[in-house]
Amino acid sequence: MAETDPALSPERDPATASLAGAIPPSRMALLFMVMLVTAAGNTAMQSVMPSIGTALKVEDVWISLAYSWSALLWVVCAPFWARRSDKRGRKAMMALGLAGFITSFVLCGAALWAGLSGWLGAFWTLIAFAAARSLYGGFGSAAPPAVQAYVASRTPRATRTQALSLIASSFGLGTVIGPALAPLMVVPFLGLGLTGPFLCFAAIGVVALVLLRLRLPDDEPQYAARGQAVAYSSGSGAPVDPQEASEAEELAEPPRLSWRDPRLRPWVFAGLFGGHAQAMVLGISGFLVLDRLGLRDSPADGAGPVGLVLMSGAIATLLAQWGLIPRFDLGPRAATLWGITAAAVGTVILAVAGDLHLIALGYAIASLGFGLFRPGTTAGTSLAVTRAEQGQASGIVASLAGASYIYAPALGVWLYGHSDWLGFGLIVMLCLIVLVHGWFRLQDDRELTRS
16 A cells, blocks of 8 residues: 655655755656656557558548647646646546546557458548547646646755656657557557557556556645645644745645746747647658658558657657756756757758658757757746646646647648648747747746745
8 A cells, every 4th residue: 555645745845845855766766657658658659650540541631630639638638637636636646647548548549440450431430549539638638747746846946957857858768668669569469450559558557557556655635724824823823933934825725827927928938839849840750751761652661760760859858858958957948948949950950851860860859959948948837936836837838738739730741741841941930939039038047946
């Protein structure tokens, strides 16, 4: 049975958090695992979906649109689950998110298997896939904001960028593992074929859920006591120290946090526009590999090269998050601006690439840039608000990530289908908008990280 967090955990006492400075490694490993499994499963799916779409004989843009409903649900539901985690606990929301991931992958695999086997037509296969995928958008969106809030509320301001970067790197590692394992999971056993990765990662998700339930301590709801009773009274009736009162007041339940909050607005703008650029690059890359390597007539052979390109990008992302950010002690603003610049350069290389080597290089440079950019905007959003608002802030970050995938991948693929330069030109333009905006509007790192 899982143990219970002590009442004076770092999340409940900011002073303790500053002294501790880190979450115990065993707990960090569990949090890392939750994000890793979902990231690996999703990138494994993305590495086989272009081949599945070609096998079903549907246009590329419809494959991209099949994700849109799920992404829209993610935008709506992520802030709700983030607020829920403030009251029900982070662990409960992580478990709910994993359950949504598992159920969604089982049903997505079943729908695609029925379509590839001829039991369903291509149209109804995509409808069934989109419906099953919506479970991930609706319930899977509970896990990432809970993990982010758990980490953000237990780390001091000066080290929060590095801590959130470590959690973000679990996505990077997952995007290495997913494409690497996906071709190995495309097996003829029971006729699974291209749907094998769905069921395999659902099974891995079950293992992760069991470990989470057994090994991560139960966290108490953060706002069991509310209002001025917490800020101005103590259990013994003795006078409360002003510093303790200030800390307790910060932990009182805050008002509803909005995307339009002046503290968040510059980071929300950067995250939204840069997120759209990243979603378009990811949406186009698989189809780009099939086109420029001439694999449209043999879609089953495309999973390997697409996986290699995605792996190169994932390794570059890990380099950014495990190497560059801690090595150069990059703050949110620096990581965001350097990252979006590298992303633009990588996109230009990807636009002119004609062979697998150059495609992988361009995608890797772009991914390295987004690997700096994403933790930068995430940490900036976290540091812009108080410790008591971390749950809501993490919900906004997760919602922004989902908003980027509602229509951006489909728009990118549609433009790419008409002209390579239209698709890649829009991506570069979005990166430049973020760069100019960030240069003038994002808060200085020294101010953000000051305790």
